[in-house]
Amino acid sequence: MIEVNCTCEKKIHRAPLEQYEISSGAIRKIPEMLKDYKRIYVVADKNTYAAAGKAVEALLRENGMLHDVYVFPDDYVLPTFESVGKVLTHFHRLDAKPNIFEFPPMPDFILAVSSGTINDICRIVSYRLGLPYGIVGTAPSMDGYASAGSPFLHDGTKSTVQGTTPRYIIADLDVMKEAPYDMMLAGIGDMFGKYVGILDWELARDYAGEYYCEKIAQDVIDATNKCLENGYDLAHRDPECVKNVMEGFLVTGLGMAFTGNSRPASGSEHIVAHAWELFDIERGNHPHFHGLEVCEGTRLVAIMYKMLLEETEDAHLKALIEKYIPYFDAVEEFCVKMQVPPTVTDRETILAGIKRALIMRDRYTILFYLRDMGKLDEYAEKATDKLLELLGA
Ligand SMILES: [Zn+2]
């Protein structure tokens, strides 16, 4: 359990994280970290098993720790009923080697080796079985590592399902810096979203009376600034840069646990990104990397904020937005220079995403502000045209 005192109305913030390790060679600390668990259930997919799962398995074996491993045979694992079922049923699988019979019927710890989806699945299983779990990250690709909710695909749509937050987060930089390049860009893109998310949170504080924690918001902004500072080094897989992104995810994840909501991680940029992702799912397409969708959402909403800054006569609002303009400019410059791939490039889908975002989630953001001013349609159209121009689409 992590506890910090605060000057906000909550006075004290708590998160159920026991330990985290973000370093080169972090995997080697697993036996010591998990020494109190007797039956460890390791879950991976083919890629994450190759990246880190195999090494984790060897370490547990060398240290005489009883474990079982399930590797999804699928090329592409999605967070579905079927995937949750596979994790639930395979820890006592019939083809297991003899020592599986020494297992009581349940493992006492789940260890997800994951860049995202496996973690989402294990988080649900952990919650349903009341078992603690931990993550060995394999790519710095998205901010959901420490989240309590899992995206879940069902009945042709996607929603968030309750899960547990991890007790342990292990990020081995030697593993992470070898992740596919687009996943790394997605990771930093997901962090860029915090600039919009925190500004939306400030807006909600001042225009909708919402709870806000100055310290948590500042921690998230500082962590995002750190990612941006040496972000260009991602091009040559600099471990320091990967570390900053992973620490950013950790700070954001803790912020969510501390506040009990996802304000520290996401605002309108995430909701629009989720709407775009839903269109893909409904059309039967594989969704893009979450962080890349968020990055595009960030660029779009940043344009809206800039338009609002130009137009508004509300001095307080102007001052709020002005603080974030240098961040928005730096993000845009990064995306152009690093050629961050666009996800949605057709005008109709971008616009439909903005409309859908408004009704998808009852969360006060710039979208609500513009709607209340009767300006959302106009801003959406103009910002979309500007975005398409920036994307060169
Ligand atoms: Zn606070």
Ligand SMILES: [Zn+2]
């Ligand atoms: Zn995200």
